[in-house]
Amino acid sequence: MSKQVLIAEPLENAVSDGGKPQPLRLCVSCQAPVTTPFCGHCGRKVQQHSVMFDTAVHTVQILMNIDGRWRRTLRDLFIRPGQLLQLYLNGQRHLYANPVLMLLVLSSLTLALTEFLKVDYYQYSSDERLVELIQSITMFSGYISVVSNLITAMLSRALFPGTLWSERFVILTYASVFSGLISFPLLLVAYLLGHDLSNSYLSWVGLLSACWIYWSLQPSVKRVIQIFVLNFVVFMLFFTLLGIGAGIYVVAEDLLAPLQHLPQLLNPEPLY
Numbered sequence: 001m002s003k004q005v006l007i008a009e010p011l012e013n014a015v016s017d018g019g020k021p022q023p024l025r026l027c028v029s030c031q032a033p034v035t036t037p038f039c040g041h042c043g044r045k046v047q048q049h050s051v052m053f054d055t056a057v058h059t060v061q062i063l064m065n066i067d068g069r070w071r072r073t074l075r076d077l078f079i080r081p082g083q084l085l086q087l088y089l090n091g092q093r094h095l096y097a098n099p100v101l102m103l104l105v106l107s108s109l110t111l112a113l114t115e116f117l118k119v120d121y122y123q124y125s126s127d128e129r130l131v132e133l134i135q136s137i138t139m140f141s142g143y144i145s146v147v148s149n150l151i152t153a154m155l156s157r158a159l160f161p162g163t164l165w166s167e168r169f170v171i172l173t174y175a176s177v178f179s180g181l182i183s184f185p186l187l188l189v190a191y192l193l194g195h196d197l198s199n200s201y202l203s204w205v206g207l208l209s210a211c212w213i214y215w216s217l218q219p220s221v222k223r224v225i226q227i228f229v230l231n232f233v234v235f236m237l238f239f240t241l242l243g244i245g246a247g248i249y250v251v252a253e254d255l256l257a258p259l260q261h262l263p264q265l266l267n268p269e270p271l272y
Contacts (some may be wrong), residue, residue: 073097077178082216085174089167099173100146106180107142113184117191144242148235149173155234159227160218172231175213182209207232 026032032039073096076084088096153168160168183206190202210231214224 069095069097070102073102074181077174077181077213080216081174081178081213085171085213085217088170088174099170099177102177103145103173103180104142106177106184107145110180110184110187111139111141113187117187141239144239145176145235146173148231148238149176151238152231152234156227156230159223159230171213171217175210175231178213179206179210182206 026034030039073084076096084096149172150169152172153165156168156172157163157165160171163171183203186202186206195202208228211224211228214227218224
């Protein structure tokens with residue numbers, strides 16, 4: 001049984017270049033002999049780094065999409081969002097980054113920024129358990145946005161004539177991405193100006209910026225307002241329902257707390 005090769009190891013000095021022998025190695029991926037930095041059979045790089053390094057680089061490549069799709073998407077969202085949406089919906093999705101992935105990444109970055117700036121969205125609640133539950137819900141705000149966009153897409157058929165619900169979902173998600181791109185720097189500006197970050201008017205500017213995406217497809221003030229209001233109401237209702245569920249959980253936990261001592265009451269320990 002041949003020994004499995006995990007790294008590219010030199011085999012022999014069989015190839016010479018100008019009289020100087022060059023080490024012959026085995027490719028990590030296909031085990032073909034190679035003498036160059038890249039395998040001529042499968043194209044994989046011969047020199048390997050640590051698993052942690054490769055994993056980190058691969059993660060960055062996935063999130064930032066080094067092939068240029070993120071840069072192209074960010075540029076066209078600001079300059080020509082209508083063209084971006086038309087090309088994406090017409091099947092040329094390889095040109096642009098996935099809107100759901102972009103939304104989740106931006107939501108994570110915004111959440112990290114709010115934690116760094118110590119934004120207190122729960123100052124009006126005195127129950128620590130409820131605050132912790134709401135904070136946990138807020139951590140998944142990106143996923144909440146995805147779900148609310150999905151619900152809005154199903155409810156907004158009349159607002160986007162001649163479109164499928166999946167196409168409406170893409171439009172709404174790209175609008176959320178654009179809103180996140182505007183809200184992120186505005187949050188920093190509000191912090192530098194000393195505003196209450198939980199109630200700053202700049203946060204509304206970020207939310208309203210999504211109307212730019214809606215307008216690029218349908219230049220109608222009435223239609224843009226209707227789409228914005230519907231999407232905002234659906235998101236707030238969904239988030240509120242989750243908050244109400246968290247409150248019910250806290251109340252139920254208080255009401256059922258005495259039942260924890262019921263086994264001891266039914267089976268008291270003997271005094272002797």
